[in-house]
Amino acid sequence: MENKEYIDSGILELYVYGLLSETESEAIATKAKNDNEINDEIIAIEKSIVALSSSFSPFHSVANYEKIKAKLELKHAKVIELEPTRNWSQYIGWAAAILVMVGVGYQYNQLNLTNNQVVKTEVEKVKMEKELQTLELQNKATETSLAVVRDVKNTVVALGGQAVAPESSAKVYWNKETQVVYVDAAGLPEPPKGMVYQVWALKLNPLTPTSIGLLDNFDKNNQRIFAVNSTGDAEAFGITLEPAGGSLTPTMEQLYTLGKV
Structure with missing residues (x-):
């Protein structure tokens, strides 16, 4: 421990007041002999105590102190053991x-x-x-x-439910000028896992289906409105249920909705 920390700890004041154990007092006395700074600090503390004592009884000389002490001493008085200061x-x-x-x-x-x-x-x-x-x-x-x-320019094609799902329905919004096609699939049930709805643009004579897109992420589309590929010459639209990824030709047994333009 550095001298400053040692001095600031207050242990030297306790030493001067006699409040330390014998072992602690001996250790400080030894340290003071070997360290001038510690010794000077002890002397300074003692001087401060003397000065403080004098301020309380400035008119009592040493001789008077000895007389008072002699009067207070009682012969054969028992020694009272004081409890060691904690x-x-x-x-x-x-x-x-x-x-x-x-x-x-x-x-x-x-x-x-x-x-x-x-x-x-x-x-x-x-x-x-x-x-x-x-x-x-x-x-x-x-x-x-x-x-x-x-959009008043859109042709609305209603797609009715077929044999596999008679209660199903859908709508196709087809702008013949721009050929843009949207599918409203709100009337279709959610497809089974691993299956997807596929939209077909149909020529009727002879029957020629052309895929114009899949209704992917069906469950995540809250509006159920899907943009599919453009088409310019459809005579009908149909929606089938196909394996994920779609099919090259429609599975007619899984034709959910169909409607003519």
Whole structure:
């Protein structure tokens, strides 16, 4: 321990006051003999005590002190054993250390709480950003759906349910000028796993089907409005249920809806 830390610890004051154990007092006395700085500090403390004592009884000389002492002494008086002075500085030191540890623990806990709150806030921010993006996509899909339905240039072809699914239905919005085709599949049941709806543009005589697209991600499309490939000369439209990835020719046994232009 450095001299400054040793002096600031208050142990030298306890030494001068006689509040240390014999072992501790001997250790300090030995240290003072070998260290001028420690010795000077002890002398300074003693001088301060003398000065303080004088300020309380400045008119009592040494001779008077001895006379008073002699009068107070009783012959054959029993020696009263005093209980050894406890080293309160140790208890104070331990108490201070405990307080520091409690304070550090509290600060550490508060820091963790703050960090957790920051992380939680960031997670909430990312979640809100994703939700906002989802809402924006849904709004765009809704706007697209409304634009398709309200476009007076579109020819609306109603597709009725067939034998395999008589309750099914769909609508085709076909702009003959731009050849853009949208399919409203809200009347179709969700396809089984591993299957997909395929849309066909049909020429009737002779019957010639041409695939114009798949209704992929059916369960994720809340509007159930799908853009498919363009076509310019369809006479009818049909929708079949096919294996994932689609088929080269329609599976007529799985023809869900059909409608003429």
